Amino acid sequence: MRLHVPxxxxxxxxxxxxxxxxxxxxxxxEEARIHAFWPAAGEDAPxxxxxxxRPGGPTMTLIARQEIEYLLPIPYLREPxxxxxxxxxxxxxxxxxxxxIYTPVNVAPRELYVRASTTLVLVDAANSxxxxxxxxxxxxxxxxxxxxxxxxKRR
Amino acid sequence: MRLHVPxxxxxxxxxxxxxxxxxxxxxxxEEARIHAFWPAAGEDAPxxxxxxxRPGGPTMTLIARQEIEYLLPIPYLREPxxxxxxxxxxxxxxxxxxxxIYTPVNVAPRELYVRASTTLVLVDAANSxxxxxxxxxxxxxxxxxxxxxxxxKRR
Amino acid sequence: MRLHVPxxxxxxxxxxxxxxxxxxxxxxxEEARIHAFWPAAGEDAPxxxxxxxRPGGPTMTLIARQEIEYLLPIPYLREPxxxxxxxxxxxxxxxxxxxxIYTPVNVAPRELYVRASTTLVLVDAANSxxxxxxxxxxxxxxxxxxxxxxxxKRR
Amino acid sequence: MRLHVPxxxxxxxxxxxxxxxxxxxxxxxEEARIHAFWPAAGEDAPxxxxxxxRPGGPTMTLIARQEIEYLLPIPYLREPxxxxxxxxxxxxxxxxxxxxIYTPVNVAPRELYVRASTTLVLVDAANSxxxxxxxxxxxxxxxxxxxxxxxxKRR
Numbered sequence: 001m002r003l004h005v006p007x008x009x010x011x012x013x014x015x016x017x018x019x020x021x022x023x024x025x026x027x028x029x030e031e032a033r034i035h036a037f038w039p040a041a042g043e044d045a046p047x048x049x050x051x052x053x054r055p056g057g058p059t060m061t062l063i064a065r066q067e068i069e070y071l072l073p074i075p076y077l078r079e080p081x082x083x084x085x086x087x088x089x090x091x092x093x094x095x096x097x098x099x100x101i102y103t104p105v106n107v108a109p110r111e112l113y114v115r116a117s118t119t120l121v122l123v124d125a126a127n128s129x130x131x132x133x134x135x136x137x138x139x140x141x142x143x144x145x146x147x148x149x150x151x152x153k154r155r
Numbered sequence: 156m157r158l159h160v161p162x163x164x165x166x167x168x169x170x171x172x173x174x175x176x177x178x179x180x181x182x183x184x185e186e187a188r189i190h191a192f193w194p195a196a197g198e199d200a201p202x203x204x205x206x207x208x209r210p211g212g213p214t215m216t217l218i219a220r221q222e223i224e225y226l227l228p229i230p231y232l233r234e235p236x237x238x239x240x241x242x243x244x245x246x247x248x249x250x251x252x253x254x255x256i257y258t259p260v261n262v263a264p265r266e267l268y269v270r271a272s273t274t275l276v277l278v279d280a281a282n283s284x285x286x287x288x289x290x291x292x293x294x295x296x297x298x299x300x301x302x303x304x305x306x307x308k309r310r
Numbered sequence: 311m312r313l314h315v316p317x318x319x320x321x322x323x324x325x326x327x328x329x330x331x332x333x334x335x336x337x338x339x340e341e342a343r344i345h346a347f348w349p350a351a352g353e354d355a356p357x358x359x360x361x362x363x364r365p366g367g368p369t370m371t372l373i374a375r376q377e378i379e380y381l382l383p384i385p386y387l388r389e390p391x392x393x394x395x396x397x398x399x400x401x402x403x404x405x406x407x408x409x410x411i412y413t414p415v416n417v418a419p420r421e422l423y424v425r426a427s428t429t430l431v432l433v434d435a436a437n438s439x440x441x442x443x444x445x446x447x448x449x450x451x452x453x454x455x456x457x458x459x460x461x462x463k464r465r
Numbered sequence: 466m467r468l469h470v471p472x473x474x475x476x477x478x479x480x481x482x483x484x485x486x487x488x489x490x491x492x493x494x495e496e497a498r499i500h501a502f503w504p505a506a507g508e509d510a511p512x513x514x515x516x517x518x519r520p521g522g523p524t525m526t527l528i529a530r531q532e533i534e535y536l537l538p539i540p541y542l543r544e545p546x547x548x549x550x551x552x553x554x555x556x557x558x559x560x561x562x563x564x565x566i567y568t569p570v571n572v573a574p575r576e577l578y579v580r581a582s583t584t585l586v587l588v589d590a591a592n593s594x595x596x597x598x599x600x601x602x603x604x605x606x607x608x609x610x611x612x613x614x615x616x617x618k619r620r
Binding site for chain 1: 476477479480481483486488541
């Protein structure tokens with residue numbers, strides 16, 4: 001099952017080339033993770049019940065690696081882009097989050113702008129040691145598991 | 156031969172985790188490319204003689220893919236980080252730029268924060284078609300050629 | 311009449327002090343202006359019928375001055391902040407936009423985070439000369455006219 | 466006496482209008498304050514001996530208000546802009562920092578891009594109460610005292 005996160009762009013995401021800046025796309029992915037992984041009042045966010053990485057909490061989620069393919073430039077859009085997210089792999093203390101960024105839901109034809117993945121490592125905030133992913137966490141992650149992205153532009 | 160770009164951080168690169176934000180690292184890599192690829196008065200920037208991707212010019216350099224491994228968190232530093240850059244591959248119309256971000260040059264021991272690569276595609280600004288890399292460009296790029304990065308955290 | 315723009319924060323707006331960064335607040339105001347002044351499909355944005363400042367268009371809106379008072383720090387919030395906007399003054403070629411940023415609409419008690427104003431100058435994109443505000447524009451602006459902000463912290 | 470802070474721009478400071486974004490200018494001012502107010506190894510920064518506002522320290526410096534006049538658009542520049550800073554007023558627990566942003570030092574003619582001021586309030590990080598500025602601090606601040614900016618575009 002994929003999570004769908006509608007994410008509004010800002011005009012300041014756009015750079016002098018008139019497209020969403022390549023670095024800013026990682027801000028969008030970060031915000032999408034936060035929407036999926038952090039609890040919000042009244043929202044159905046089951047992942048946050050088992051993984052809460054907010055600053056000051058007991059668990060830190062460090063980013064170990066990221067990979068991205070830009071398929072189409074993203075223009076400034078007034079409607080939120082449609083980010084699909086799922087979990088591609090679960091390791092001993094790590095998690096691969098996969099994303100696809102699509103045109104806003106009410107725009108036709110639907111087009112894929114970006115494919116990306118982020119490997120997160122769970123770390124104990126007290127001593128910086130990797131935190132083994134628990135059986136309970138695995139069970140929740142399994143609900144959002146799909147095949148990891150195959151990146152076509154790797155050499 | 157590697158290019159060395161000393162790049163000052165800004166305090167605003169640091170996020171609520173007190174480290175340079177993962178997306179902001181791509182801003183640093185972008186700025187490093189600009190220092191290497193864009194002409195500046197009185198600077199020795201041979202690459203810019205054969206590739207000038209500034210907005211409004213005849214050539215656009217689109218980013219097709221990026222890959223990054225974060226080895227150590229980057230704290231706020233008052234001295235510029237030391238970015239090493241080289242060209243890992245030259246294709247028909249594309250270029251793989253490789254980077255390593257190190258501690259400032261006067262800091263011991265020297266530590267590697269980040270390894271990353273960016274694949275650029277050269278495009279004709281007038282018609283958006285890929286631009287074949289010329290023999291003259293290849294000759295200049297060859298001066299900065301080294302083995303492409305091998306990413307250790309790929310699965 | 312005031313315009314109400316609900317504007318979602320991003321986690322990256324927050325800096326190492328765990329509050330929305332002072333500079334980032336100006337990004338929020340910018341985005342609020344764009345929501346008010348730029349046309350969007352299916353939205354009721356009467357201001358945009360008489361003032362469209364998008365890059366590449368005939369009119370540029372330059373910012374001449376800004377003033378801001380930070381009353382309460384803004385934390386990271388999952389609900390959009392509530393930005394009220396109105397036009398405090400209309401000059402020969404200039405416009406003073408006033409703003410108040412409030413807690414999200416569903417949060418009690420309602421609190422005022424920020425009061426700010428921006429003076430825009432309308433400029434002809436072709437020759438950079440100030441553009442006289444027309445009678446038609448004045449009529450539309452008049453619908454959103456209220457007393458300009460009185461800043462309490464000026465000395 | 467004014468402090469001179471040379472501050473490198475980044476290409477990402479530039480927005481779709483091809484000028485340094487209005488909000489980004491506040492990032493530059495923030496970075497200039499940090500250069501002036503935070504200690505750096507081997508640097509002559511007398512202000513930092515009496516005021517160290519780094520996150521986690523005993524003193525927080527909150528921003529109460531800011532005011533800015535944009536006189537000329539700032540293009541992307543490869544040479545650092547020249548920021549002049551001084552202290553315009555010292556209150557019981559507050560400080561008004563004034564700035565002028567000029568063309569890089571080796572560029573003729575010298576032009577003034579921006580005039581701005583920031584009012585900082587010193588707060589006890591433990592209990593959020595205003596911290597009275599000490600006699601020792603006043604003595605150091607007095608070295609950088611000049612007339613506060615007179616803003617010409619206020620109405």
